[in-house]
Amino acid sequence: MSKFLLHINGQDHSVQAPDEESLLSVLRNRLALTGTKYGCGEGQCGACTVLMDGAATRSCQIPAAAAAGAKITTIEGLERQGRLTPVQDAFLEEGAYQCGYCTSGMIMSASALLHDNHSPTDEQIVTAMNGNVCRCGTYPRILAAIKRAASLSAGGTR
Amino acid sequence: MTTRETASLQISVDRRGFLKLLGGGLLVCLSPSSALAQESGRGFRGHELPNDVSAWIHIGADGRVKVFTGKVEVGQNIRTSLAQAVAEELRVPFESITMVMGDTDLVPWDMGTFGSRTTPTMSPQLRNMAVAARELLVEAAAKRWNIDPSKLTASAGKITTPDGQKFITYGNLTRGEDLVKSAPGDPPLTPATEWKIAGTPVPKANGHDFVTGKHQFPSDIVRPGMAFGAVLRPEGYNAKLDSIETTAAEKLPGVKVIRDGDFTGVVAEDAFTAHQAVEAIKAKWTMPSQPSNQGLFDYLKANPDGESKPDHQSGSVADAYSSGDVKLESRYTTEYIAHTPLEPRAAVAEWNDGKLTVWTGTQRPFGVHEELMQTFKLSPKQVRVIQPDMGSGYGGKHTGEAAIEAARLARAAGKPVKVVWTREEEFTCAYFRPAGLVEIKSAARKDGTLVSWEFHNYNSGPAGIETPYETPNQLIQFHPSKSPLRQGSYRGLAATFNHFARESQIDEMAHALHMDPVAFRLKNISNPRLRAVVRAAAEKFEWDSAKSSPERGFGLSCGTDKGGFVATCAEIAVNPSTKNVKVQRAVQAWECGAIVNPDGLRNQVQGALVQGIGGALFERILFSNGRIENPHLSKYRVPRFSDTPQIDIILLDRKDLPSAGAGETGIVGIAPAIGNAIFAATGTRLRHMPLTPEDNVVKS
Ligand code: FES
Numbered sequence: 038m039s040k041f042l043l044h045i046n047g048q049d050h051s052v053q054a055p056d057e058e059s060l061l062s063v064l065r066n067r068l069a070l071t072g073t074k075y076g077c078g079e080g081q082c083g084a085c086t087v088l089m090d091g092a093a094t095r096s097c098q099i100p101a102a103a104a105a106g107a108k109i110t111t112i113e114g115l116e117r118q119g120r121l122t123p124v125q126d127a128f129l130e131e132g133a134y135q136c137g138y139c140t141s142g143m144i145m146s147a148s149a150l151l152h153d154n155h156s157p158t159d160e161q162i163v164t165a166m167n168g169n170v171c172r173c174g175t176y177p178r179i180l181a182a183i184k185r186a187a188s189l190s191a192g193g194t195r
Numbered sequence: 196m197t198t199r200e201t202a203s204l205q206i207s208v209d210r211r212g213f214l215k216l217l218g219g220g221l222l223v224c225l226s227p228s229s230a231l232a233q234e235s236g237r238g239f240r241g242h243e244l245p246n247d248v249s250a251w252i253h254i255g256a257d258g259r260v261k262v263f264t265g266k267v268e269v270g271q272n273i274r275t276s277l278a279q280a281v282a283e284e285l286r287v288p289f290e291s292i293t294m295v296m297g298d299t300d301l302v303p304w305d306m307g308t309f310g311s312r313t314t315p316t317m318s319p320q321l322r323n324m325a326v327a328a329r330e331l332l333v334e335a336a337a338k339r340w341n342i343d344p345s346k347l348t349a350s351a352g353k354i355t356t357p358d359g360q361k362f363i364t365y366g367n368l369t370r371g372e373d374l375v376k377s378a379p380g381d382p383p384l385t386p387a388t389e390w391k392i393a394g395t396p397v398p399k400a401n402g403h404d405f406v407t408g409k410h411q412f413p414s415d416i417v418r419p420g421m422a423f424g425a426v427l428r429p430e431g432y433n434a435k436l437d438s439i440e441t442t443a444a445e446k447l448p449g450v451k452v453i454r455d456g457d458f459t460g461v462v463a464e465d466a467f468t469a470h471q472a473v474e475a476i477k478a479k480w481t482m483p484s485q486p487s488n489q490g491l492f493d494y495l496k497a498n499p500d501g502e503s504k505p506d507h508q509s510g511s512v513a514d515a516y517s518s519g520d521v522k523l524e525s526r527y528t529t530e531y532i533a534h535t536p537l538e539p540r541a542a543v544a545e546w547n548d549g550k551l552t553v554w555t556g557t558q559r560p561f562g563v564h565e566e567l568m569q570t571f572k573l574s575p576k577q578v579r580v581i582q583p584d585m586g587s588g589y590g591g592k593h594t595g596e597a598a599i600e601a602a603r604l605a606r607a608a609g610k611p612v613k614v615v616w617t618r619e620e621e622f623t624c625a626y627f628r629p630a631g632l633v634e635i636k637s638a639a640r641k642d643g644t645l646v647s648w649e650f651h652n653y654n655s656g657p658a659g660i661e662t663p664y665e666t667p668n669q670l671i672q673f674h675p676s677k678s679p680l681r682q683g684s685y686r687g688l689a690a691t692f693n694h695f696a697r698e699s700q701i702d703e704m705a706h707a708l709h710m711d712p713v714a715f716r717l718k719n720i721s722n723p724r725l726r727a728v729v730r731a732a733a734e735k736f737e738w739d740s741a742k743s744s745p746e747r748g749f750g751l752s753c754g755t756d757k758g759g760f761v762a763t764c765a766e767i768a769v770n771p772s773t774k775n776v777k778v779q780r781a782v783q784a785w786e787c788g789a790i791v792n793p794d795g796l797r798n799q800v801q802g803a804l805v806q807g808i809g810g811a812l813f814e815r816i817l818f819s820n821g822r823i824e825n826p827h828l829s830k831y832r833v834p835r836f837s838d839t840p841q842i843d844i845i846l847l848d849r850k851d852l853p854s855a856g857a858g859e860t861g862i863v864g865i866a867p868a869i870g871n872a873i874f875a876a877t878g879t880r881l882r883h884m885p886l887t888p889e890d891n892v893v894k895s
Pocket residue numbers: 074075076077078079080081082083084085086095096097098
């Protein structure tokens with residue numbers, strides 16, 4: 038059991054949790070930040086993706102204690118003063134979901150990708166996103182949404 | 196008021212009570228018959244909702260419309276498409292509608308959301324009610340103004356006089372009223388050709404909540420003072436508990452172990468500790484010896500579960516087969532596969548003064564309601580099941596295991612408890628799409644006319660078993676078997692495997708006859724709707740110029756089930772050295788009557804195809820002696836971005852035909868289309884689903 042501070046979406050949260058407890062478990066079960074989802078617990082589905090210092094990270098795969106000191110962004114932290122990010126807008130515009138359970142993880146992975154690469158090719162998107170599962174099979178729409186987000190950002194609309 | 200209305204509208208005291216809860220206004224219920232509508236003496240809360248009413252619509256003084264239905268949203272988009280249907284008939288803006296779904300205290304009893312039934316059954320009922328409500332409002336306005344009602348127009352939530360001078364909103368009309376009306380029957384619905392809101396690509400109703408993480412799925416529900424539960428699982432199927440030792444678990448901080456017959460579970464203050472505690476329980480099990488993948492299909496054939504009769508029989512297959520010019524006899528097999536909904540089963544249970552409330556992900560809230568009543572010996576009123584829009588199900592969430600577990604633990608712990616299954620529990624404790632075996636004997640004349648079709652399905656199921664090909668002599672039969680694993684519903688049920696077997700066989704017949712597979716199909720199909728999708732898919736795919744080579748194959752399949760018609764073309768590439776197969780391109784033509792929401796429909800049909808790629812190519816449950824051997828996503832491969840081909844979906848809109856459901860049948864075409872494409876490229880006929888579990892076609 039240890040005590041540490043997590044810096045999430047611009048706020049500090051004091052957490053007490055067993056050393057091995059995952060960041061995902063702490064977010065969902067201790068901080069009620071349930072926008073980040075559990076899908077497999079083994080790093081295979083991407084539903085739990087958050088940004089740690091800007092990098093897409095599977096929160097089920099790292100102990101929460103190891104995330105102390107990092108800047109963590111979850112899906113709840115993207116919207117600023119009622120304004121969605123281009124990626125969120127693009128998911129809405131493309132209707133890039135069915136049940137929406139994979140959506141948080143998809144948006145976080147896509148945000149990291151577009152941060153590093155402003156205009157990824159289809160192939161680069163597939164490579165970057167292949168660790169994210171959409172069981173409803175909306176991949177073609179998610180791909181379209183990521184491309185739309187890239188052009189939204191490039192067009193200087195934000 | 197028209198005679199039809201006068202005869203049919205009934206007032207119920209209980210419904211009035213319900214209306215009071217809603218703050219007055221107009222409440223319209225639909226009854227299948229006015230006779231039933233009259234007997235409305237029963238209570239209105241909880242399970243005592245009268246079963247003669249399938250849904251109701253409420254219009255409040257603020258003009259907001261609430262639609263109450265027992266159907267649930269699992270990603271198939273009915274929260275949106277049903278609201279569109281109501282908005283259309285009621286003549287109100289889409290945004291003024293709120294769908295209240297799957298809450299057993301608020302909505303009428305419903306069997307469940309499965310079998311592609313919502314669009315063909317619930318949607319027309321809601322439309323009927325909406326028409327009845329609109330007619331009532333028009334009548335009321337006419338009375339107020341002393342005008343002939345047929346002169347008035349209803350649109351955008353208001354009623355306007357012929358000269359456009361005067362108007363009144365629905366909200367103003369219902370303000371201060373306490374109107375409960377029950378309407379039966381078949382009022383004239385707006386024909387699809389005149390739809391303005393239905394038939395359009397309205398976006399998902401609450402999309403914003405999904406892209407911001409605000410939407411609370413069942414596993415996201417948090418209750419004040421809530422604890423977390425976990426359950427001890429048996430070592431495998433039919434395992435018997437020999438001994439159990441729980442002291443180590445009980446020593447963990449705040450852990451309570453709960454034993455109740457065969458059930459052992461724990462409650463802890465946090466989820467991590469709850470799971471740790473279950474792992475700390477030492478249990479010894481005895482497992483009987485049981486079947487494995489090895490020899491599964493012989494086992495299924497040798498172990499019938501009761502008698503069966505032919506599903507279809509005509510002429511004499513024995514005579515026709517022996518007299519055919521081209522004959523084929525083949526055997527097809529499919530493994531068990533798992534739904535793997537991304538959100539596992541989850542429930543939060545809370546007991547208050549003897550009343551149990553459970554939030555859970557289920558396709559059958561009233562089925563779970565029943566299970567909870569029975570398990571805990573409660574009256575209908577003492578149980579409430581609430582189903583938040585969930586992380587899908589695909590037929591896999593019909594039962595209430597997690598709900599019962601959470602309720603049991605919550606009762607013992609004296610506080611609300613959340614149970615979320617792990618991915619491993621999803622694989623080992625839920626149920627599978629049945630494995631199965633199909634044996635086919637078919638014969639045709641030299642000119643390509645099918646003459647004989649004998650089709651036996653063992654265990655997989657009877658959905659989509661009948662052939663759409665005109666064949667004078669047929670024997671088609673489903674033989675239920677004793678399944679070694681727990682099996683149940685799955686998107687499309689057995690239609691996927693039955694189509695795989697049939698369409699592979701048809702393809703092989705075409706090749707044996709040296710006929711083009713499309714020409715052979717069209718020669719033997721008379722149903723114009725099926726012909727239309729085959730033609731549409733083949734044209735878009737440019738079938739006529741698609742010539743297969745050893746490294747590139749083109750295949751086609753078609754079929755129909757549950758009112759949907761589908762034709763699928765696939766192009767595959769075979770890697771020359773590894774022999775791995777990659778689906779490069781797919782075209783799927785779809786028709787299910789008048790389209791309610793083209794965007795939602797396209798999404799469903801495309802998603803079904805993508806999901807179907809998994810079952811077609813690589814999904815399978817490995818099991819041995821009662822144990823699931825691959826209960827992890829790292830060992831159970833599901834389709835990913837890299838498995839997704841370029842896809843073209845062609846929707847045929849038949850505005851002259853009633854709308855059928857579209858959540859399922861879009862999955863049936865891709866497996867045989869891929870199998871047929873692999874044959875076209877390699878000359879190898881694969882008769883087992885998944886087709887390429889080890890990735891390559893030809894074993895090297
Ligand atoms: S839950 Fe973390 S990758 Fe699946």
